[in-house]
Amino acid sequence: MPAPTTQLVNVRVLLFASYADRLGLESVRVALPVSATVADALDHVRSLPGGERIPPRPLCAVNLAHASLGTRLTEGDEVALLPPMAGG
Amino acid sequence: MPAPTTQLVNVRVLLFASYADRLGLESVRVALPVSATVADALDHVRSLPGGERIPPRPLCAVNLAHASLGTRLTEGDEVALLPPMAGG
Amino acid sequence: MAFLSATPIDPAGLVGRVASPAFGGVASFLGLVRNHHGGRAVSRLEYTAYGPMAEAECRRIVGEAESRWQVRVALEHRTGALEIGDIAVGVAAAGAHRDEAFSACRYVIEEVKARVPIWKKEFFQDGDVAWVDPTSASAPHEAVRE
Amino acid sequence: MAFLSATPIDPAGLVGRVASPAFGGVASFLGLVRNHHGGRAVSRLEYTAYGPMAEAECRRIVGEAESRWQVRVALEHRTGALEIGDIAVGVAAAGAHRDEAFSACRYVIEEVKARVPIWKKEFFQDGDVAWVDPTSASAPHEAVRE
Numbered sequence: 001m002p003a004p005t006t007q008l009v010n011v012r013v014l015l016f017a018s019y020a021d022r023l024g025l026e027s028v029r030v031a032l033p034v035s036a037t038v039a040d041a042l043d044h045v046r047s048l049p050g051g052e053r054i055p056p057r058p059l060c061a062v063n064l065a066h067a068s069l070g071t072r073l074t075e076g077d078e079v080a081l082l083p084p085m086a087g088g
Numbered sequence: 089m090p091a092p093t094t095q096l097v098n099v100r101v102l103l104f105a106s107y108a109d110r111l112g113l114e115s116v117r118v119a120l121p122v123s124a125t126v127a128d129a130l131d132h133v134r135s136l137p138g139g140e141r142i143p144p145r146p147l148c149a150v151n152l153a154h155a156s157l158g159t160r161l162t163e164g165d166e167v168a169l170l171p172p173m174a175g176g
Numbered sequence: 177m178a179f180l181s182a183t184p185i186d187p188a189g190l191v192g193r194v195a196s197p198a199f200g201g202v203a204s205f206l207g208l209v210r211n212h213h214g215g216r217a218v219s220r221l222e223y224t225a226y227g228p229m230a231e232a233e234c235r236r237i238v239g240e241a242e243s244r245w246q247v248r249v250a251l252e253h254r255t256g257a258l259e260i261g262d263i264a265v266g267v268a269a270a271g272a273h274r275d276e277a278f279s280a281c282r283y284v285i286e287e288v289k290a291r292v293p294i295w296k297k298e299f300f301q302d303g304d305v306a307w308v309d310p311t312s313a314s315a316p317h318e319a320v321r322e
Numbered sequence: 323m324a325f326l327s328a329t330p331i332d333p334a335g336l337v338g339r340v341a342s343p344a345f346g347g348v349a350s351f352l353g354l355v356r357n358h359h360g361g362r363a364v365s366r367l368e369y370t371a372y373g374p375m376a377e378a379e380c381r382r383i384v385g386e387a388e389s390r391w392q393v394r395v396a397l398e399h400r401t402g403a404l405e406i407g408d409i410a411v412g413v414a415a416a417g418a419h420r421d422e423a424f425s426a427c428r429y430v431i432e433e434v435k436a437r438v439p440i441w442k443k444e445f446f447q448d449g450d451v452a453w454v455d456p457t458s459a460s461a462p463h464e465a466v467r468e
Contacts, residue, residue, distance in 0.1 A: 014226065016224070016226055016293065017224060017295035017297075017307050018295070018307040018309075021307075061226075061229055061293070064228050064232045065229070065232065065233075066233075066291065080226055080229065080293070082226070082293050083295060083307065083309070084309045084310055084311040084312070085289065085290065085291070085292060085293055085294060085295065085310070086294065086295050086296040086307070086308040086309070086310055087223070087225075087230075087253055087264075087265065087288055087289055087292045087293075087294030087295075087296070088207045088253075088265045088285060088288050088289040088294075102372065104370070104439065105370060105441035105443075105453050106441070109453075149372075149375055149439070152374050152375040152378045152379075153375070153378065153379075154379075154437065168372055168375065168439070170439050171441060171453065171455070172455045172457040172458070173435065173436065173437070173438060173439055173440060173441065173456070174440065174441050174442040174453070174454040174455070174456055175369070175371075175376075175399055175410075175411065175434055175435055175438045175439075175440030175441075175442070176399075176410065176411045176431060176434050176435040176440075187333065187334060187337060188333060188334055191333060191352065195352075195354060195407065197356065197357035197406050197407050198356065198357060198358065199354065199356065200354055200355075200356040201351065201352070201353055201354065202351070202352040202354065203349070203350070203351050203427075204349070204350050204351075205347065205348070205350075205420065205423070205424070206337065206341075206348040206350075207347055207420070208341060208346055208347065208348065209346075210343065210344065210345070210418075211343035212344070260343050261341065261343050270354075272356070274351065274353070274431060277351070278424070278428055281349075282424055285420065
């Protein structure tokens, strides 16, 4: 079956640790316009109840690698919003 | 018994590793004039057979601590001539 | 090889994985769970990770160290519940020279702290529970229950 | 506590001697017997020390590190015959912060190499035997039998 032609990109946004606690969410599915960026996915999450408690410029990742807010998203991307890390 | 009055200080000079090999000696007793220094003890050792193969300014120790060639010696001191160290 | 471990880290095992007859020096670092933080008594803690990314990021960091210096690096980070004194993270770097071993070891632990998505929830003796935020100097913790 | 040891060094034992619930980081260094030196294959080696001075100097070095940084330091150096891969020297430094632990560990190993009267005789696979002279760049070894 060919991939459906669409004007939207579907991505999954993961939240962790304090961010997950603040929204009571660990994962959100978001449909964004083509040419959307990480910043657009973030805007969506920050519009959810409790979302204002995510900082305006958190650390972000796309597909398991650090990414900037300007990174373009494509269908199926896994976006992650990362609180300040505390490993080690 | 009071310490004997003497015009000499008796010291022991220890040699290690390559220095001991070069002289075929690990320890030498030396009687030096009062106010003698480590340099005087070294001069004595370097005057022994094979002693010219001890460098003119080796690392030295007196009584288990690093010392300079100018260190004054007193009766019973243990002087050591130390080849380049290779610990670690 | 997994970099995240739900079971205790064995420091001798880390060293054994990098030691080789060609390498003269092994520098290592162990991060232990301290009994205090910000002047308050800690009783235990929990590490949670974004697992697949943490694995990928650890692999990248080790690869960077091994291409920048002539070293072999082992890295392991705990997840889950830890007690005081437990090893939270272990790094071992073997090199032909100690300078490289130290540099690589230090690089890896600094990059792990900066880049690997792992979070720490501290349980204080007074009953408080808080996520550790190393970037917040004035308020080192964010209370979990606000 | 003796700093020189005629029996194998146990890295876990070194770490255990310095680790404490107040300290968050342990940096350590192990110096291993390499199978080569100056491009030649080494089969084994022997360490000889000026024992009483080596003990005194190690004690001074550890004391210096412990007063300069907030750390606890363990140090052990082998004497006698060692095989390839054996641990020749081990240093562990525990501190409240990793910066101090790394600095102290590095300080101790550098000072040990510079100041502690220990000498190393290398037995090469080709049958040569030589005292190691780290200060001699052009001729790293002095043949024992000249």
